Amino acid sequence: MTQRALLNLLVSLAACRPSSIQPQQAPAAPPPRTSIGAFAGFERRADLIPFADSTGRRYQLPTLGGLDRPRPQLVDIDGDGDLDLFVQEYPGRMMFFERVAGERGAPARYVWRDDRWLGLDVGEWSRFADVDGDGRMDLLAESPYSFIRWLRNDGTRQRAAFTVGADSVRDVEGRPIPADRQNIPQLADLDCNGKPDLF
Numbered sequence: 001m002t003q004r005a006l007l008n009l010l011v012s013l014a015a016c017r018p019s020s021i022q023p024q025q026a027p028a029a030p031p032p033r034t035s036i037g038a039f040a041g042f043e044r045r046a047d048l049i050p051f052a053d054s055t056g057r058r059y060q061l062p063t064l065g066g067l068d069r070p071r072p073q074l075v076d077i078d079g080d081g082d083l084d085l086f087v088q089e090y091p092g093r094m095m096f097f098e099r100v101a102g103e104r105g106a107p108a109r110y111v112w113r114d115d116r117w118l119g120l121d122v123g124e125w126s127r128f129a130d131v132d133g134d135g136r137m138d139l140l141a142e143s144p145y146s147f148i149r150w151l152r153n154d155g156t157r158q159r160a161a162f163t164v165g166a167d168s169v170r171d172v173e174g175r176p177i178p179a180d181r182q183n184i185p186q187l188a189d190l191d192c193n194g195k196p197d198l199f
Contacts, residue, residue, distance in 0.1 A: 079157035124181040
């Protein structure tokens with residue numbers, strides 16, 4: 001018998017053995033159960049690992065609710081002086097959560113507004129930056145073949161409207177600059193000349 005076959009046999013036998021682990025105390029309300037075939041009696045539980053803040057208060061929903069590999073960005077896209085949240089989870093689209101002031105002294109919160117903000121196709125990645133120095137946030141995004149596309153914001157500071165500024169951003173020799181989701185570019189004024197540098 002090979003080592004792999006022996007390992008498979010031991011795992012199979014252990015799965016049929018009664019557990020010596022003591023069950024936890026049942027929750028106040030029973031979790032949802034299914035009655036479908038082999039899954040009958042399967043419990044859906046999200047409280048297997050308790051998460052709490054620094055005071056010990058448990059979080060109701062400690063996870064991101066199903067997001068797998070979110071790429072968040074904070075940017076004031078509506079010109080109201082606070083940072084709104086954009087999350088890219090799926091290729092080609094960004095979710096938009098507007099930061100809104102709380103009522104009667106309550107803290108500000110993020111409110112979901114759109115799963116496919118402005119219908120923009122942003123490829124596998126996107127990055128907000130004021131590329132042309134006009135005070136409005138432009139958008140760099142992946143174009144086909146993993147090149148950098150510049151979407152210029154021709155709208156206002158309160159209401160963005162994007163047009164293609166360059167389908168493929170190019171270097172000084174005219175070659176398109178590649179960037180995939182593992183190499184998302186950043187912009188910063190490294191040489192202090194008032195213009196953003198790309199790296």
